[in-house]
Amino acid sequence: MVEAEPRPGPLADVRVVDLAGESGVFAGRLFAELGADVIRVEPPGGDRVRARRPFIDGEPGVERSLYHQHFNAQKRAITLDICRPQGAELMRRLVRVSDVLIETGAPGELAALGLGAEALRGEQPGLIYLSIAPFGQTGPMAGYRATDLIASAMSGLMYLNGYPEDPPAMPGAEQAYHMGALAAVAGALLALVGRDRDAGGAGRHVDVSLQEAASMATLQTANANYYTWHREVPVRHGLTGTAGGRSLYQCRDGRWVSFVLPPPFWDHFIAWLDEEGIAHELHGGEWRELRYRTQHAEPVSAAVSALAARFDRTDLFREGQRRRLLVMPVNTVADLLEDAQLRDRRFFTAVDHPELGRTLVDSGVAYRLQRTPARLDRRAPLLGEHNAAVFGDLLGVDEQQRAELARAGVI
């Protein structure tokens, strides 16, 4: 069924001013997918996000960064030099007609321009002022700098990855930035729902720390009580999984699977080994106990290795899942584009970018809201593409004034 007019997203009435740098650029993307009008504010000439690699065909250019294309999809963009008084004044006018502001400056940086939380909430009491900083707005390290790598390191997330004989491995694709943005959007939406439900309709200052947000992911593997109760410090194990046994195995075709034996279905595993005629020593009743298996992991790993070596990856995955064992392929993006489930659910999205003459096929949205779907159907904005619409239509700055501001280098 094709709908003539796509249903608006759940945040269709929300306007977001997006001042975020790389560490928070994903937050605005999440708002935009959910239907908010996200207006990215860049300095004239473009911001650092547009300079991030990789570039299309490896050639730099303000519209050619795939980082920009991915993280700014679905947004609008204006250019504005907020460091100048006229620019800061336009920013205040924009904030008056907005609901959320996202910023990733060093604590105090925007306040110095008269654009701090207190000042802007004075202009717009309903404003939700979302600050994402490496170590939050307060505390002994509030002034410290961090990239994704540093936040991953200091959150405890990095120490646990990789092989004991190697350095700790950085999570791929900037996961501390992603965790920070996810916590930030959840926090801003809490403030938005609070605003909906409170008579006063006041906004809040939402303060998110990348270090704290990423550290949430260590909650199980490096649960703090391992240390407080036992002085244990969990370390990285390489091929050995985190749940006591090994979880990564190589298949007949040389490819890898994650293979986990869920406690209720141990018998399914034994039956499979027996059907395959794989010799093993796992028949005794003691092996049914998870605790025993965890303490005697080697014979279990040997049996799984023998099983994996008999099958190609896809066959082991499908057959293992049929037997209710938790087998998952270790996919590349190329595998995912061919995957039956993701095709069936039309997970990937294709967006035309006429100016680049490309169709951009990207991962889709994470959730399916039946009545108010999130969507990705607009390419990232060109530099200053929405100056006329935002300064003109939204803020009432006429064409002549805009030309003067442009000459002065403000927009």
Added chain:
Amino acid sequence: MPNDRRLPLEGIRVADFFWLIAGPACSRVLADFGAEVIKIESLSRLDRIREGGVQPPEGAVADSNGVFNDCNTNKRSITLNLNTPRGIELAKEIVRRSDIVTNNFTGDRMERWGLGYEALRELRPDLIMLSLPVMGTTGPYVRYGAYGNGVIAFSGLSTNMGPPGRPPVGIAPLYSDFSAPLFAAIAVLAALHHRERTGEGQFIDLAQAESAMALLGTGTLEYTVNGRLPPRPGNRSRDHCPHGAYRCAGSDRWCAIAVASDDEWRRLCEAMQRPELIADPRFATFEARKRHEDALDAEIAGWTATRDPWQVTHVLQAAGVAAGVVEDLADMVVRDPHLPGRHLREIAREGESVSFMTHAQPVRLDGESPPLRRAPLMGEHNEYVFRELLGMSDEAFVQALADGAIY
């Protein structure tokens, strides 16, 4: 700004069928920020995270897994036998009084109980219902399961990290169990905003695996647009140099350093008291540093090798260089200047010697972090929910216990 406002979700009730980790970590966000989350538990389908895991040194007391206690703060717990008709009836009475229903079962478990969305919206038309299975609620893999490590393997995150040529072990700490719940909280909160405006509820289908694929950054576009799978990066970056973890003094101690500009490189050289490196043509520009990255890393590692990683961090940060200890758990709990007390907090359980170290929310509203109340014991709130909330009489309550509908 003084903050005497109520928490944003006060007055919202959640009928919470989540179990294990990814689900409860989502409803914990709602509970911490004021929602009344009623964790509906079953003895026949025990939330296994209540057991095992990390236990106090004096041995397990009731429900003392540190992981369970961190994922379930501020919730209430009831024990309901959903394999009895009366149990289902009581579950529906709770749903009738709830704004949100959550579950992370695989397949049609809720439908088989008669608790699918179509049935429940009859009771509560503006209901928001979230299903958070591994593969979503449709498609050929609808019955497939995994823990967080399997979700990460499936999602493509494992093959775009780590050193080239090594088996793709990916992110060890069951990462998607903590990213998926945030996506889920975002979806529920967005739906709640829509409901506040329009009165409409809705069903939300969230596949944990798809939400992990939304964390691939440029990984997908790089393949579909440029036609190649990017090489696995190890600890290096295409936009920063130097960039990596450098071995420090001590056993398995490391400090991460990331330099984004020539100016930061100069400051790093000065902080290392190696000003001659500034003029070294091998390292003068970003492109030059990338070409000589092995030599560059050796220079830095030579400096860090004899130093404590915290000392390296503080010296470099004072010089304006992004640097930080690759923190292990002892760093997080004891040595980090920020996390102990501010983010990791001790919650005592009344009448017992055991207390739990728990993560606070990484979000502060107007400077305040929401209060943390300990996770509930199994069935601790049966009296409150069945007697006060549902208004069951003494006789009806006792009868439900006798029938085995309430355990």
